Structure formats: C-alpha cells, structure tokens
Amino acid sequence: xxxxxQTKRPRDPRLDFFRGIGMFIIFIAHVPWNWxxxxxxxRFGFSDATEIFVFCSGMASALAFGKTFDxxxxxxxxARIAQxxxxxxxxxxxxFLVVAVGLxxxxxxxxxxxxxxxxxxxxNSLNLWxxxxxxxxxxxxxxxxxxxxxxxxxxxxxxxxxxxxxxxxLISRYSVPGAFxxxxxxxxxxxxxxxxLPAEPWSDRKxxxxxxxxxxLFFTGxxxxxxxxxxxxxxxxxxxxxxxxxxxxxxxxxxxVYSANHLDLVWAKEVREAIRPLWxxxxxxxxxxxxxxxxxxxxxxxxxxHGKRLLGHGVLWGGFVRVVQKVGQQSLAVFMASLVIAQTxxxxxxxxxxxxxxxxxxxxxxxxxxxxxxxAYVVSWYKSQPWRKPPSxxxxxxxxxxxxxxxxxxxQTTEHARSEAKxxxxx
Numbered sequence: 358x359x360x361x362x363q364t365k366r367p368r369d370p371r372l373d374f375f376r377g378i379g380m381f382i383i384f385i386a387h388v389p390w391n392w393x394x395x396x397x398x399x400r401f402g403f404s405d406a407t408e409i410f411v412f413c414s415g416m417a418s419a420l421a422f423g424k425t426f427d428x429x430x431x432x433x434x435x436a437r438i439a440q441x442x443x444x445x446x447x448x449x450x451x452x453f454l455v456v457a458v459g460l461x462x463x464x465x466x467x468x469x470x471x472x473x474x475x476x477x478x479x480x481n482s483l484n485l486w487x488x489x490x491x492x493x494x495x496x497x498x499x500x501x502x503x504x505x506x507x508x509x510x511x512x513x514x515x516x517x518x519x520x521x522x523x524x525x526x527l528i529s530r531y532s533v534p535g536a537f538x539x540x541x542x543x544x545x546x547x548x549x550x551x552x553x554l555p556a557e558p559w560s561d562r563k564x565x566x567x568x569x570x571x572x573x574l575f576f577t578g579x580x581x582x583x584x585x586x587x588x589x590x591x592x593x594x595x596x597x598x599x600x601x602x603x604x605x606x607x608x609x610x611x612x613x614v615y616s617a618n619h620l621d622l623v624w625a626k627e628v629r630e631a632i633r634p635l636w637x638x639x640x641x642x643x644x645x646x647x648x649x650x651x652x653x654x655x656x657x658x659x660x661x662x663h664g665k666r667l668l669g670h671g672v673l674w675g676g677f678v679r680v681v682q683k684v685g686q687q688s689l690a691v692f693m694a695s696l697v698i699a700q701t702x703x704x705x706x707x708x709x710x711x712x713x714x715x716x717x718x719x720x721x722x723x724x725x726x727x728x729x730x731x732x733a734y735v736v737s738w739y740k741s742q743p744w745r746k747p748p749s750x751x752x753x754x755x756x757x758x759x760x761x762x763x764x765x766x767x768x769q770t771t772e773h774a775r776s777e778a779k780x781x782x783x784x
Contacts (some may be wrong), residue, residue, distance in 0.1 A: 370664035372416055374678060375656060377685030379409030380692060384725055387508070387699040389482060390712050401638040402606045404649035407511065410688070411571055412653065414515065415578030416690075418522065426526045435523040443517045445689070446502075449512035452693045453499060456508075456700060457485045463704070473708045479700065483508050491559065497560045505556045509695065510565045517554075517568035518575050525576060534583050535712050536576075544573040549642050549743055563639070570641040574649065591658055599651035606648055610636075680730055686742075687733040694732040698725050 383406045385393045399405030422441070426434030440633045469475040480486055484506055487495045498504030502513045521543075529536040546552050547570035553563040581585045590596065596675045613619040615626035629636075636644040660666050668680050684691050711717030 370667050370678075370682060371657065371660045372413055373682035374664065374667055375409060375684035375685070376417070376688050377681035379406045379413065379689055380684050380695065381681075381726060382406035383692065384695040384729060385722060386502075388721060388725065389700070389703045391703070391722065392713075392718055400650070401610060402603060402610050402648045403642070403645045403654065404652060407566070407638075408574060408645065408649040409520075409622045410511065410692070411514075411574050412578040412649065413685075414688075415575035415580075416582045418575075419579045419582030422522065423439065423526075431523065431527055431530070434526060438519055438522050442516050445512055445516050445519065448689065448693055449502075449509065449516070450499070452512070452696060453506075453509050455697055456483070457488050458695070460485065460700065461489065461504070469704070469708065473710070475707055477645055477707060479704065487559075492732075494558050502557055503555050505564055507565050509632070511692070514564070514566040514568040514571055520569075521576075522574055522579075526581070529585070530744070536622070540573050540576045543642070545570045546635070567640050567641055570639070574641065574646060577650075585626075589654060589657075591662075596655065596658055599654045600646060602651040603655070603724065604642075630770075631728055683737060684729060686701040686735045690736040690778045691729050691733050695725075695729055698728045702728075 382397050385391060385397055386399070386406065388394075394400070397405065422434065422437055425437045459482075460483070463469060464478065464480050469477070487504070488499070495504055502516070505513050525536050525539065528539050538759050544551065547567045552569040553567065556562045556564045560630065577586070581588070606623045608614045608622065609632070610630040614622050632644065633642075634640075635642040636648075638645070650714055702725045704723045706712060709717060
C-alpha cells in the first residue's frame with residue numbers, strides 16, 4: 358500500500374457534534390450542587406454522557422489510530438497508541454494536581470471565610486485530603502493509578518482501554534469475530550468481579566469505571582468506524598423499537614417515579630433494585646448498553662445521512678452546530694478544563710450564597726459553557742500552529758533591504774517566510 362496515496366478522511370459532523378454535546382452534559386454533571394443535573398439524560402435512562410464520551414472516543418480512535426495500523430503495520434500502530442496513553446496519563450496527573458492544589462490553596466488562604474463567610478470544605482467534598490494527610494501512600498497511588506478519586510476516574514479508564522487496542526488490532530488481523538469475542542470475554546469477566554482494579558490503597562474500593570467492562574462500548578464505536586459492523590438501516594420499525602426501549606426505561610431510571618418523596622411507585626423501585634446488576638455503572642450493565650444503542654440510533658437517524666440535518670437551517674442553528682462541533686473536536690482538552698471550571702464556577706456561585714437560586718444556576722452553567730467554548734477555540738488555534746505559516750505582508754515596500762528594489766525585498770521576505778515554515782517545530 359502506498360502511504361503517500363492515502364487521503365485524509367473528512368471528519369464526520371455527527372461525531373464532533375454529539376461528542377461536543379456530551380462534553381456540555383459532563384460539565385453539568387460535575388458542577389457540585391447543580392440542579393441542572395436533574396434534567397440531563399442520565400435521569401431518564403440508564404445510559405448518560407459517559408457513554409457518549411466512550412463510544413465517540415472509540416469512533417474517533419478508529420479514524421485517528423486505525424489507519425496507522427493499516428498503513429505502517431502493527432508495531433508502529435502500537436507505538437502510536439503507547440504515545441497517546443502517555444499523553445492521557447500525564448493529562449490525568451496534571452488535571453488532578455491542578456484541582457487538588459488549587460482547592461487547598463483556596464481553603465488554606467481563608468479567603469472564602471473572610472470575604473463571604475463560607476466554611477464549606479471543598480477539598481473534603483472531593484475526598485482529596487488524603488494527598489496531604491497520607492502523602493507517602495497517596496502520591497505513589499496517584500502515580501500508579503491505584504488511587505483514583507471518583508471525580509477523576511474517566512481518564513484512567515481511557516488509558517487502560519487504549520492499552521487494549523493493540524491486542525484488538527492484532528486479533529482482528531486473523532479474525533474480526535475473534536476480536537469481538539475477546540472484547541465480549543473481557544466484559545463478561547468483569548461482570549463477575551474478575552477484573553476489578555483497586556481505587557484506594559487504604560480501602561477495598563474499586564475503580565468506579567471498570568475499563569474492562571466499558572471497553573466493549575468503546576470498541577463498538579471503533580468497530581462501526583472500521584466497517585466491522587455495518588451501519589444499521591434507517592427503518593421506521595427500528596426507530597419505533599428504539600423509542601420503545603427509551604420510554605420503557607424511564608420508570609426505572611427517573612427518580613421522581615420511584616423516590617419516596619415523589620410518586621413513590623413501589624413496584625418501580627423493586628424492579629429497579631432487582632435488575633441492578635443489569636444497569637450498574639461500574640461494570641457497565643447490559644441494560645446501559647442497550648439503552649445507549651437505542652438512544653444513539655435515534656440520534657443517528659435524526660441527524661440524517663452524513664449529518665445532513667445538522668447542516669444549514671439558518672445562520673443561528675448553523676453557528677450553534679459549528680460551536681458544538683469545535684468543542685467535540687477538542688474533547689480531551691475541554692474535558693480536562695471542564696473539571697477545573699466546574700469547581701471554579703461552583704465556588705463563585707457559593708460566594709454569593711446563591712446555591713439554590715435559579716438565576717445564579719443559569720449564570721453558573723452558561724458561564725461554564727462559554728469557558729469550555731473558549732478553551733476549544735484556543736486549543737484549536739494553538740494546534741493550527743499559526744507561527745508555522747508565512748506571515749501576511751500588508752506593506753511590501755517597508756520590508757525592503759538597503760540596496761534592493763521593493764520587488765526584490767518583497768521576494769526575499771517571502772522566501773524567508775517559506776523557509777521558516779519548513780523548519781521543524783522545536784517546542
């Protein structure tokens with residue numbers, strides 16, 4: 358296969374759009390004491406934004422890394438995955454330290470108490486005092502990912518799932534069904550507690566997201582983009598079936614149905630508890646899988662072929678879609694920033710003693726959205742490496758050198774810009 362003949366596959370607008378939507382939902386879920394969390398999809402079904410993130414990450418990984426295996430072979434593909442694991446691992450460490458150190462600095466300064474009378478221990482709310490009270494245990498645990506506080510558990514899961522990709526690609530070279538069997542086998546083993554990972558050195562708590570269970574969803578998205586699973590047909594009966602799954606799930610997922618303080622439907626609560634192993638989040642119960650696939654199919658049909666229904670439809674809608682897609686394109690950076698921003702906006706809201714006020718919650722959430730969008734555009738700008746591009750010359754005569762004509766000076770500047778653009782990046 359000729360490497361140079363490979364053309365870059367265009368990004369699917371649906372992938373970026375739904376991944377961007379997932380980033381906004383994840384942010385809402387991470388803002389402490391945020392009543393908007395009562396209205397995210399997780400409250401009405403078994404699956405939530407985590408499924409969106411994992412599934413779309415699998416699809417994106419097929420595009421970003423699958424081709425490397427095809428063109429350069431398994432060894433280079435595995436090396437590329439190792440590099441990405443290294444990047445995500447240090448993203449996890451950096452994100453943790455920024456939040457943990459930042460919250461302790463605020464706590465120890467006494468500023469919140471002095472200015473606003475706040476006595477809330479934000480460090481304890483995330484269970485982070487262990488880093489300071491048990492440093493000799495907590496720090497090695499952090500570096501080895503044997504201490505994974507719940508607030509920071511998505512990236513460690515992603516690291517382990519990435520580590521499984523070379524195995525999946527190796528098996529698929531000989532048998533694609535074998536790769537499916539490997540993935541399903543890991544999921545089944547996790548259902549019986551055979552692949553639990555420790556989350557705290559001082560207790561028997563396990564990882565909240567078992568990566569050996571969640572990998573099945575990741576590789577489902579991966580398989581769709583690799584063509585191992587054909588795209589489902591657009592069928593009225595399939596749409597109705599998917600919608601039926603979503604509706605039937607509501608009584609067993611929506612807290613206002615089974616909660617004692619609301620409708621208190623005892624039968625719904627009893628059924629919910631009886632089927633707990635089928636929807637539990639840690640081991641990614643099979644009902645979560647079914648619910649998400651039904652939701653994904655409805656969203657896929659609604660977006661139209663190649664996302665055609667996402668395009669057009671006026672300037673306002675088009676602008677909204679482009680912004681959400683930008684957030685989806687920079688999902689790792691946005692996710693990392695979202696955890697920091699979620700804590701920041703929550704503290705600012707609490708400084709005004711407005712935790713329960715409607716308007717303050719609106720400002721908190723929309724302010725966070727704007728911050729996430731800003732992060733996405735800034736990261737995109739940096740990734741474009743504008744310093745590698747030839748500078749625009751608005752006034753050619755001013756760039757002339759002594760002893761040369763304006764035309765010659767302009768040519769020299771242009772040639773210099775071209776040579777600069779060809780130099781490798783050193784930072």
